[in-house]
Amino acid sequence: EIVMTQSPVTLSLSPGERATLSCRASQSVGYNLAWYQQKPGQPPRLLFFGASTRATGLPARFSGSGSGTEFTLTISSLQSEDFALYFCQQYYNWPLTFGGGTKVEIK
């Protein structure tokens, strides 16, 4: 099983600041990496697939990068609606696995 590790667990930032979230895989997953955002009481929302391909309607302030074992989700300037939980997921092989999540909270 590929273990996905996200860091930090919590990110405390102010609106307008830049957020950098990390996701590390225990072995290479190529570009087979997705990012999701989840807000309280809602299901996950797909942000990126293929490590850097933006899902429909995603604002340009979000970017995804990386390959192999190291991946990054960047939010260039945090808006109020961006404070949420973020998960990465590998789909390189079975079983599919998610990272433990990073909570982006208001400082």
Added chain:
Amino acid sequence: EVQLEESGGGLVQPGGSLRLSCGASGFTFSNYAMTWVRQAPGKGLEWVAAISGSGYRTYYGDSVKGHFIISRDNRRNTLYLQMTSLRVEDSALYYCAKRIYGGDDSGSFDLWGQGTMVTVSS
């Protein structure tokens, strides 16, 4: 409208069984692999099982292999999860989700339901 709607959750005793359903609408259901993902209260996401668009191929997480069965009825546009020998640790909100593109079975998921809660307790 493109949507997924789960049902069938509830309170069940340890060792009991439950069948979850996920009704799909607004897209050609049989073209897409589908998956179940669960989330215990206050916890992260755990992938449970997946099934190909045809239903011929199934995949399971290690924690549910042998006691959950995923299936689908493409005529009824419905996904199922038959859960048996339920344990306390199976308690979670169960989401169904659609693979973003047709074709392959693995991938990311662009459409999610609101989830159905399963509580296993005596």
